[in-house]
Amino acid sequence: MKILSAQQLAEADKSTIDKQQISSNDLMERVATLVFERIHQRLNGAPVPIKIFCGIGNNGGDGLAIARHMIQHGYQVTVYVTNCSKKRSPDFLVNYDRIKDVTNDWPILLSCKEDFPEISSQDIIIDAIFGTGINRALDGWMADLIHYLNESKTFKVAVDMPSGLYANTAHKKEDAILKADHTFTFQTPKLSFFLPETGDNVGTFEVINIGLDPEYMMQVAPLAQVISREAAQNMYQPRKKFTHKGNYGHVLTFAGSKGKMGAAVLSAGAAINAGAGKVTAYIPEDGNVMLQSSLPEVMTLQSEGEDHITDFEHSLKDTVLCIGPGIGTEKDTCSAFAKAVIKQSSPIVIDADGILILAQQPELLKDLPKDSILTPHDGELKQLLGEWKDDYERLEKAQEFSKEHNLILVLKGAHTITVAGSSQYVNDTGNPGMATAGSGDVLSGVIAAFLAQGYDPLTATVFAVYIHGASGDLAAQTYAHEGLKASVISNFIGASILQLFRNPQQPQEPQRTQ
Ligand SMILES: NC(=O)C1=CN([C@@H]2O[C@H](COP(=O)(O)OP(=O)(O)OC[C@H]3O[C@@H](n4cnc5c(N)ncnc54)[C@H](OP(=O)(O)O)[C@@H]3O)[C@@H](O)[C@H]2O)[C@@H](O)CC1
């Protein structure tokens, strides 16, 4: 699913009105009806007090139209309009009149702090103050209103966007932004929903298809793409019947050191669990017993170094190299790392200490095969790119780095973002339980396994990130977030691939009858 900028959404809006030969107010009515239906499905006529706060632009117009539908269906609604400017949008004005036709009264105008209504914990707040048209930080009593609403303990639903939030530009820390519990957003999610500095304002969100011009939506170059289940289904490459392990590639993991042999077990184990035909773990000598007893399916090669890898003399022909988990940054490990990456001609997966070594020896970057994949967490990313001032600069710097070195960057986080040149792919699977030691080692093994099975580097990466998150989601259904650990996530890889093609309505287990 594409993520568009606020400006692109306004263009899509215009194009829809032209092509579908409807008025902008017809489109607003369509949107408001769709939001109303979703709210009605959930509330089912419940007699809860609902307070709808409307701005004076089109987001406010949406709010007024939603309010009208709710009132006509018997809901207990009070409508407030933030009287912050005389410049009201034409569609706001149409709906301002229409609601009066229904209630025989004008909505309550708010013009200063003293006008703020009392809010009880039973209320539901619907926020239709600002949407994609916000163009500067809120100030004065409007900022106070947002803080006032945030302080209330009530459930808050945002229309299109939480008010005060920009769709795709950076905020200052002190900006007033509504903290919604749920957001109904129109046509495409906004980039700010996925970024750590702003994502928490959105709560859970659902994207409502409001039928914007399909032609525009098809041709527009998005800011980023969210990898949906459908996209992941299309990436999957089923195995063919008359094949053997040689058809599914050979992964060589270069991982582990004394005290961190788990990283070697996890990356090699994940590569096997994600379908690599063969996996060899290249490890320090002392780790051999542990690795062989933990992973009988995996072959080993040992470095002469007993507690860390000190050398690398092996051939990498027809092998996918996955390098870095738990290797440390000893001097001889760094030279072994350099030897291995220089030898390799096909894309390499580089994680953890491997990224730190690259940051220390940036001259190695030019020796990396094109489309090699780096999977840094933010600490490692800062070593590569330096500090950034906000989430957007982080993405810009990552894009520049990716273009300059012809590499794919996997920016790990709540919504992992894969950056390949100017393209960005936002992952929507995964959960906070996956913030656990070794989770990244598993991801590197999964990416390597898909590369080995013949997926192109970008698809291998984006698909692996999706499957890794989906494995964590499935595992969390049994283990809860707290009980998740990296080896458990790895054991759910197969189940998450199966789940890709299961009907979501289908029960996962037979219903038990007592
Ligand atoms: N895209 C689509 O396809 C569809 C979009 N739709 C809906 O339209 C919404 C976008 O509507 P919109 O463009 O009218 O902008 P909106 O968010 O209501 O605010 C604009 C007003 O805010 C003002 N303003 C701005 N910043 C301010 C500040 N800091 N402090 C104070 N004022 C500030 C600004 O005033 P000005 O900058 O001119 O002073 C202007 O008056 C979108 O989110 C969705 O809900 C659907 O109805 C149909 C399909």
Ligand SMILES: [K+]
């Ligand atoms: K809003």
